[in-house]
Amino acid sequence: MAALGEIALSNLNGGQKLAIKYFSLAIVLFGAQILFGLLAGIQYLVPGFLFGVLDFSINRMVHVNALVVWMLCAFLGSIYWLLEDEAQHPVVGLKLGNLVFWAFTSVVALVVIVYLLVQTGRGEISTIWLITEGREYIEAPRWADIAIVVSVLVFFYNVAGTFSKGRFTGIGGVLVIDLIALFGLYLAGMFYTTNISLDQFWWWWVIHLWVEATWEVLVGAVLAYALIKTLGVRREIVETWLYIEVALMFGSGILGLGHHYFWIGTPEYWLSIGGFFSALEPIPLVAMVVHAVYDSGTHKMENNNHPAFAWMIANAFGNFLGAGVWGFMHTLPQINLFTHGTQWTASHGHLAFFGAFATINIAFFYLAVQKLRGDVWMSAELPDQGRKWKWSFSLLNIGILGMTVALLIAGYVQSQLERAIGGSSWSAYFEAQSHPWFQQAIWWRQVFGFVLLIGFIVLVWDLLTAGKRETRVIQLLKPA
Numbered sequence: 001m002a003a004l005g006e007i008a009l010s011n012l013n014g015g016q017k018l019a020i021k022y023f024s025l026a027i028v029l030f031g032a033q034i035l036f037g038l039l040a041g042i043q044y045l046v047p048g049f050l051f052g053v054l055d056f057s058i059n060r061m062v063h064v065n066a067l068v069v070w071m072l073c074a075f076l077g078s079i080y081w082l083l084e085d086e087a088q089h090p091v092v093g094l095k096l097g098n099l100v101f102w103a104f105t106s107v108v109a110l111v112v113i114v115y116l117l118v119q120t121g122r123g124e125i126s127t128i129w130l131i132t133e134g135r136e137y138i139e140a141p142r143w144a145d146i147a148i149v150v151s152v153l154v155f156f157y158n159v160a161g162t163f164s165k166g167r168f169t170g171i172g173g174v175l176v177i178d179l180i181a182l183f184g185l186y187l188a189g190m191f192y193t194t195n196i197s198l199d200q201f202w203w204w205w206v207i208h209l210w211v212e213a214t215w216e217v218l219v220g221a222v223l224a225y226a227l228i229k230t231l232g233v234r235r236e237i238v239e240t241w242l243y244i245e246v247a248l249m250f251g252s253g254i255l256g257l258g259h260h261y262f263w264i265g266t267p268e269y270w271l272s273i274g275g276f277f278s279a280l281e282p283i284p285l286v287a288m289v290v291h292a293v294y295d296s297g298t299h300k301m302e303n304n305n306h307p308a309f310a311w312m313i314a315n316a317f318g319n320f321l322g323a324g325v326w327g328f329m330h331t332l333p334q335i336n337l338f339t340h341g342t343q344w345t346a347s348h349g350h351l352a353f354f355g356a357f358a359t360i361n362i363a364f365f366y367l368a369v370q371k372l373r374g375d376v377w378m379s380a381e382l383p384d385q386g387r388k389w390k391w392s393f394s395l396l397n398i399g400i401l402g403m404t405v406a407l408l409i410a411g412y413v414q415s416q417l418e419r420a421i422g423g424s425s426w427s428a429y430f431e432a433q434s435h436p437w438f439q440q441a442i443w444w445r446q447v448f449g450f451v452l453l454i455g456f457i458v459l460v461w462d463l464l465t466a467g468k469r470e471t472r473v474i475q476l477l478k479p480a
């Protein structure tokens with residue numbers, strides 16, 4: 001038995017050991033995402049920067065692909081983390097799961113190397129197979145798509161198999177059904193069609209139905225588990241909330257898909273369907289905030305892992321603000337006509353991805369650190385008075401909020417000058433791009449990007465050291 005406060009894999013069950021691998025890969029890719037985002041941001045300010053060496057198109061692609069992959073890795077990790085504990089049964093195919101982890105990591109590395117080596121060239125059928133499919137966020141070439149499908153099938157077998165053999169809880173049931181939808185949708189992004197409208201039509205099935213339906217439901221399920229663990233909330237309470245949230249999420253999110261069908265050549269009825277249903281999408285997000293605040297209220301904010309819990313609260317509010325409020329702002333077609341594809345969209349994209357997903361993943365990293373060190377006490381009075389986690393929490397959140405506001409201002413200039421006043425003409429586009437408010441906003445985005453980077457560095461440092469030399473063991477809170 002390792003001493004309390006020392007990192008020891010022997011403190012973990014099999015699924016959790018595998019989860020640590022996924023979490024580590026996720027953190028590396030999170031770092032890569034930030035790095036390539038910063039490079040792309042510099043190219044906004046100095047367009048010739050690295051031109052011909054590392055083009056904007058490549059930086060941007062690696063930035064957003066790293067984002068999607070690190071979040072998926074962290075999700076897989078979170079599910080492996082809770083699987084044995086929740087099902088009360090060892091993971092059914094752990095060896096296979098480990099093998100797939102290494103195969104998956106090699107695929108990711110190879111895809112990125114090819115992105116960096118082949119930055120320009122002719123677009124041919126072989127390009128789709130070997131280099132990139134060119135669909136934003138899921139640009140991986142088709143050979144990698146197939147490898148990904150095989151990996152997720154193994155993962156799904158492990159999750160569904162373990163719950164079936166062990167205890168099938170409400171959280172387990174929601175997860176299994178959600179994973180069928182989540183993985184099934186990936187297939188919609190693999191067709192080849194020469195018609196760009198058709199291509200976009202299906203591509204949105206992956207992108208929108210992932211983030212606004214299946215990913216949100218996954219977050220609801222893992223958050224429910226995390227609340228039970230940190231606050232000691234009663235299972236019936238979190239599971240009841242979970243069912244309500246899932247119903248609302250799917251109820252509004254599925255047809256909310258229409259807010260991406262306004263201007264891509266689809267029939268006009270999407271204007272009303274998309275406008276109406278996506279306007280309802282913030283409702284489940286409000287429910288999630290109420291849920292988190294309710295739980296913390298009934299437990300008088302007492303919990304056994306302060307950093308993890310702070311990130312869970314950040315998740316509830318970040319999701320509500322980034323997805324709910326920032327999404328709602330431009331979701332009605334009357335408004336989207338002016339804001340579509342401007343920095344307004346990027347503003348929402350940054351806050352939503354960070355608020356809804358980065359936060360909950362970081363919470364799980366802290367749950368993992370706690371157990372790795374032998375269930376150490378991670379509440380107030382950490383050996384460093386919790387300075388590092390508080391700093392990284394503040395810097396990361398201030399960084400993303402600053403970037404979001406800067407981009408919103410840039411987007412406002414574009415919607416107003418280029419679209420509303422200039423009538424979307426070519427010259428109006430350049431007028432908006434060279435407007436001082438736009439230019440200054442892009443500088444501020446970069447400044448806050450660096451704040452976020454520092455927050456990330458402190459986060460990694462904290463994850464490596466939190467709970468070190470701690471001698472007190474976790475105090476299990478009794479369910480109320």
Ligand code: HEM
Pocket residue numbers: 136211212259260278279281282322323324326327328329330331332336339340341342345346348349350352353356
């Ligand atoms: C966690 C959930 C969400 C995430 C991660 C997210 C992320 C994004 C991203 C990255 C884009 C840009 C896509 C592109 O490349 O074109 C986008 C577009 C959009 N999102 Fe969200 N979003 C979320 C939830 C919502 C919600 C709840 C709403 C509405 C209430 C919404 C409304 C929109 C609209 C209208 C667009 C299109 C913007 C345009 O026309 O340029 N989003 N979202």
Ligand code: HEM
Pocket residue numbers: 033034035037038039040041044060063064067345346347349350353354358400445446448449450452453
């Ligand atoms: C150092 C911090 C960051 C910087 C400087 C940065 C910069 C950028 C840049 C320059 C783009 C391309 C915009 C364009 O095509 O015009 C971009 C896109 C994007 N970034 Fe970041 N980023 C950073 C961090 C993040 C983080 C932490 C997230 C989410 C967790 C994120 C999510 C996204 C998304 C979703 C897009 C696509 C948005 C769209 O198409 O509308 N970025 N970022």
Ligand SMILES: [Fe+2]
Pocket residue numbers: 208212256257259260
């Ligand atoms: Fe959407």
